[in-house]
Amino acid sequence: MEEQNPSTSNSSDKPLKDLIPDGQGNHKPGKFQAFAAIFNGLGIGAFLGLLLGLSVSPVVSGVIGTISSLLAILVGLNEKFLDPIKSLRIGSFGLFSVVGILLGLYIRANNPFAPSLADKMTAYTEIGYTEEEARQFVTGFIQADSTIAKREANVLYTTEFKIEACDFLVYANSETPPEEIHNTFLSAGGIWEELAINFKNDLAEPLSIETLLILRDSFCGDNLNATSSIIVGQEITQLNQKSSLKEMILAFEKSKAPWPEVINGLKNQFTPDEVEMILHSLIKIFNHE
Secondary structure, three states: OOOOOHHHHHHHHOOHHHHOOOOOOOOOOOHHHHHHHHHHHHHHHHHHHHHHHHOOOOHHHHHHHHHHHHHHHHHOOOHHHOOHHHHHHHHHHHHHHHHHHHHHHHHHHHOOOOOOHHHHHHHHHHOOOOHHHHHHHHHOOOOOOOOOOOOOOHHHHOEEEEEOOHHHHOOOOOOOOHHHHHHHHHHHOHHHHHHHHHHHHHOOHHHHHHHHHHHHHHHHOOOOOOOEEEEEOHHHHOOOOOOOHHHHHHHHHHOOOOHHHHHHHHHHHOOHHHHHHHHHHHHHHHOOO
């Protein structure tokens, strides 16, 4: 008959709580330990909650699923393996994740750090615009709301597009048949294709073709082989189909190059009514309408 190993026998007969190393069994947490656990959960929970609330990326759904799985594993453990300190940490993490998400959603929806309409009015008048011109800029950006005039979301009102294929478009001119010019811009792709399609739908053929050539000259300049970017600032992106010709011209002239040059080219070539139609068509592209 084989003798039992005393150490093996004693270990197997011991209760589970006796196998837990010192410091991991049942004990009452001190005040500092409890505070540290809550602070730990608060910091991580608020951090993740704010990120989730402020983000509009589809990746967020994956993050939420991962966090939910981790919490389910932690909270679902047998109570024998949960000491009071860990319970405080997990509970505070979940609570402040919710608080952080709600706070992030509030910041994203209201953008409290953006300047108010009154601040913008003052800024326009301080740089030389008359009160009437400043009011036109500001009131053109207000969205209908029965209770408040919403603040602007500064990040959402700027766009950028690349200018390419200028060397491909250089051979198109006023003597080229209109249909051939249109097909050339379609073949160039990118912003040129979008402009060609939109202008054909909104403008008469002669007006559409001449506008494409003016934009080609303004965007490309003399550097036909280089790739550049055009910034569409918030002065332009905040315009809409109800904006007047004066409001649109002021916004384009105030913007960075090449927009003032574009406006000058349009005003020299077309009547005010035609310029208004062209600018409304451009705004539709910038606002993705």
